Amino acid sequence: MAKLLFLTGKLAEHSLHQVIESILADKKQSPFEYEVKHIGVSVAALMTPSLIARRVPKVENIDKFILPGLCQGDLEPLVAQ
Numbered sequence: 001m002a003k004l005l006f007l008t009g010k011l012a013e014h015s016l017h018q019v020i021e022s023i024l025a026d027k028k029q030s031p032f033e034y035e036v037k038h039i040g041v042s043v044a045a046l047m048t049p050s051l052i053a054r055r056v057p058k059v060e061n062i063d064k065f066i067l068p069g070l071c072q073g074d075l076e077p078l079v080a081q
Contacts, residue, residue, distance in 0.1 A: 002063040003033045007052060009044035009068075035062075044068035049075050 008016050016036050024030050039055040041047060045068055052067070056078075065078060 001030070001033055003035070003061055004064050004066055005059060005062045006034060006036045006066045007044075007047065007056065007068070008036060008038050009041045009047070010038050011042050012044050012068075013038045045070040047071045049073045049078055053078055 006016055006020070013036060020034060020036070037056070039047065039052060041051070047068055049071065050073070052065075052071075
């Protein structure tokens with residue numbers, strides 16, 4: 001089973017948990033495990049790949065990072081972790 005790490009800001013953290021739980025509530029078996037982590041910014045749209053790379057410690061056992069839709073830039077700093 002895939003493990004996803006959703007990165008978000010402080011303001012969206014609670015709502016993101018609710019949305020994911022509502023999606024998974026309709027499933028008999030969860031298609032993935034997940035963790036939600038805010039990285040110390042208020043607004044998720046203000047995240048940049050270099051900011052994320054600095055604030056997210058090395059993460060083990062995560063298959064994919066899910067970033068906010070407005071996060072733009074070179075994702076190589078995240079891939080290099």
